[in-house]
Amino acid sequence: MTNQHPTPPPELVQQWMDDLYGEPGQFVSSDDKALAARAARWGYEQHEKELLDAMHAVVPQPYEPDETSAVLKRQALAALHAIAVGANDMREQHQDLDTIRKALEQLDD
Structure with a gap:
């Protein structure tokens, strides 16, 4: 799950902008x-949440992780990936680091 790239490739962003503005080759800001x-x-x-929910449906209750911890873990992994690929501005990087x-x-220590 965490090996996926959360940033679309530039070609795809360009295609979305072309579709949005109705003209090919639009400047992508x-x-x-x-x-x-x-x-x-x-x-x-x-x-990722859908996959985790599906896994929880088949895992017996005693082994189900604390939902708050699981959500925080997913958010932290996504934040780390965003920082690693430079997908955020400085303000978002500070939020991700937090x-x-x-x-x-x-x-646990």
């Missing part, structure tokens, strides 16, 4: 790229 990355990340997180810090604080 950094805002367009950031919006596409956020949309892809949201879709990735939704897909999410990762919170997830690490949940770990």
Whole structure:
């Protein structure tokens, strides 16, 4: 699940902008790229949640992880990936680092 790339390739973003504006070769701004990355990340997180929910349906109750921890773990992994690929601006990077810090604080010493 975590090996997927939450940032769409530039060619796909270009295709989306061409479709949106109705003209091929439209300029793709950094805002367009950031919006596409956020949309892809949201879709990735939704897909990951669906997979986790499906796994929980077949795993016996005693072994089911705490939902809060599972959500925090997914968010931290997505945040780490976004930082690694440079998909965010500085403000979002600080939020991502805070999410990762919170997830690490949940770990047993």
